[in-house]
Amino acid sequence: AQKITQTQPGMFVQEKEAVTLDCTYDTSDQSYGLFWYKQPSSGEMIFLIYQGSYDEQNATEGRYSLNFQKARKSANLVISASQLGDSAMYFCAMREGNAGGSYIPTFGRGTSLIVHP
Amino acid sequence: DTGVSQNPRHKITKRGQNVTFRCDPISEHNRLYWYRQTLGQGPEFLTYFQNEAQLEKSRLLSDRFSAERPKGSFSTLEIQRTEQGDSAMYLCASSPDIGWNNEQFFGPGTRLTVL
Numbered sequence: 001a002q003k004i005t006q007t008q009p010g011m012f013v014q015e016k017e018a019v020t021l022d023c024t025y026d027t028s029d030q031s032y033g034l035f036w037y038k039q040p041s042s043g044e045m046i047f048l049i050y051q052g053s054y055d056e057q058n059a060t061e062g063r064y065s066l067n068f069q070k071a072r073k074s075a076n077l078v079i080s081a082s083q084l085g086d087s088a089m090y091f092c093a094m095r096e097g098n099a100g101g102s103y104i105p106t107f108g109r110g111t112s113l114i115v116h117p
Numbered sequence: 118d119t120g121v122s123q124n125p126r127h128k129i130t131k132r133g134q135n136v137t138f139r140c141d142p143i144s145e146h147n148r149l150y151w152y153r154q155t156l157g158q159g160p161e162f163l164t165y166f167q168n169e170a171q172l173e174k175s176r177l178l179s180d181r182f183s184a185e186r187p188k189g190s191f192s193t194l195e196i197q198r199t200e201q202g203d204s205a206m207y208l209c210a211s212s213p214d215i216g217w218n219n220e221q222f223f224g225p226g227t228r229l230t231v232l
Contacts, residue, residue, distance in 0.1 A: 004159075035220055043206060045160070045223035091159050104150070104173060105221070107159030 003027065004092050004108035011113050013082045020067070021077045021111045023092030029053075031097035034075040035105065036066065039089040048090075051075055053097075082115045089113075119143060121224035123209050129230045130199055137195045138227045142211030149192050150221060151184055152208040153177065160208055166192060167214065199231045 005024045013019040025034065036048040051059045051066045059066040067076040079086055089112050095105040122141045130136050142149050147168050152160035163182070165173045168189035178184075181199075186192040196203055206228050210221035 037223075043226045043228070045208065045210070045221075047220040047222070050220055093159075103148075104162050104165060106162075109157065109159050 002108075003106040004094055006092055006108035006111050008111045009109075011111055013079075013113065013115050015084060015115055015117050016081055018078060018080045019082055019113065021079070021090050021092075021113065023075045023077065023108060025073050025075060025092075025094045027073075027094065027096050029096045033095045033097070034066070034068070035093040035095070036064070036075075036077045037091045037093065037107075038086075039091060039110070041088070045091070049077065079113075084115050084117065087113060087115045121209060121211055121222050123207075123224040123227050125227060126225060127228050127230075129232065131232050132201060133198055135195065135197045136199060136229065137193055138207055138209075138229075140192045140194070140209030140224060142191070142209070143222055144190075145213065146211035146222070147189070147214035148212045149186055150210045150212075151192070151194050152210065154206040154208055154226070155204075163194070163207075196229075199229075201231045204229055204231045 003026050032053045034051045037045045039045050049059050049061045049064045049066050051068045058068050063080045065078045089110045091110045092108045093105040124139045149166040151163040154160045162175050163178050164184045166186040169186050181197045184194045206226045208226045209224045212219045212221045
């Protein structure tokens with residue numbers, strides 16, 4: 001089974017509007033972390049935001065927020081006030097904290113976001 | 118710039134040749150990871166070092182692949198007898214050795230094309 005599922009291969013949003021990128025995950029661990037990365041066409045993965053499984057508050061970093069719904073096992077990324085520079089691939093990843101685990105994160109297949117003027 | 122660096126950025130080679138890539142992590146980071154990324158996919162884990170010890174290898178890492186981190190600083194990834202299926206972006210990432218939930222810092226990647 002896929003550990004990370006990103007069901008939206010591509011998303012379009014108008015500049016200055018908000019957009020939500022979906023991510024669902026599958027784990028039996030109680031301790032885990034969820035990450036979102038941005039990958040522009042240049043190729044470098046840029047860390048955006050982190051949510052721990054025990055965090056009660058949704059994570060926020062500037063224009064990025066994570067809508068964490070633990071019971072549904074979803075960790076959607078919300079980008080507010082989209083900018084043209086937000087056009088990129090976005091990857092959701094999970095790292096499970098099981099005892100003896102290797103801390104290797106698993107990535108989803110990504111969502112391509114295009115922001116148009 | 119104190120980020121993760123990778124060299125070369127691009128490599129074109131003929132099938133059957135050997136190639137070697139280098140990764141220089143952020144200097145205080147003990148953990149180093151190699152990933153492979155093909156078009157339309159997320160990064161797939163290849164191998165992981167803590168300091169100089171290679172602690173985990175993916176089943177994706179066939180016998181033709183070898184990675185080293187001899188002094189716990191930079192790392193090399195070698196692919197022997199390259200095949201066209203090896204064409205991909207090879208990403209290196211590093212993270213500090215504090216807990217298990219730190220984000221990884223990625224390099225710009227090495228894009229390999231096998232003709």
